Amino acid sequence: MEQSVETVFEDDRWQAFGLEALTGAAAHAVFQAFGLAGSGFMISLLACDDARIAALNTEFRGKPVPTNVLSWPSDERAAEEPGGVPDLPEPGDQDDPEELGDIAIAFETCMAEAALQGKDPRHHVTHLLVHGILHLLGYDHIDDEDAALMENLETRILAGLGIPDPY
Known part of the structure; x- marks a missing residue:
């Protein structure tokens, strides 16, 4: 059994972009x-547009x-101490998977950021998906210690996907 991502496409440009495959890989x-x-x-x-995510x-x-x-995130999973590692959730089963939470991603902003930063749009979107999933697992970037931990994880995970350091 693989993890499951349930995607709602409010903006069809995401389907043409191949978001489902990127989400699965992330x-x-x-x-x-x-x-x-x-x-x-x-x-x-x-998978929405800027107007929806602004709302x-x-x-x-x-x-x-x-x-x-x-x-x-569906539950509070953050570590108690800054820079601490959150507790990992226990998986559910095929009939009752553990719900980690919800993510929304906006097409125009993602594409504009990728262009402005000179990044491959697929790499940038994959980074944002990894970032969002880490938030669902209790990681954050509110303080410097948490930000360093999260950024290091993102960089390592993305490297495993062949994506250069986004920072």
Whole structure:
């Protein structure tokens, strides 16, 4: 059994972009990095545009602007100490997978950032998906110690996918 990502496409450009394949590879790489083998987990992904993510960003973060990716973990998994490693969730089974949470990703912002930063758009989107999945697992970048831990994990996971250091 592999991890499951349930994708809702509100913006058809994501389908043409190949988001499902990138999401599957990103999720597999994250779970593999933690030795979770990707079994028994569910992630919900909203593939949307800037208008939709701006509305979500306003509603949930009080920031009325588009952003690249947002995440909503199903449980609080963060470590108690800055720079600490969050507790890994236990996988569910095929009939009742452990729900890790929801991610939303915005097409225009992701493409504009990739162009501005001179990055391959698929590499940039994969980085943002890895970033979002790490948030669902309890990682964050609120303080310097947590940011360093998360960035190092992202860099290592992306390297395993053949993607250069995004930082």
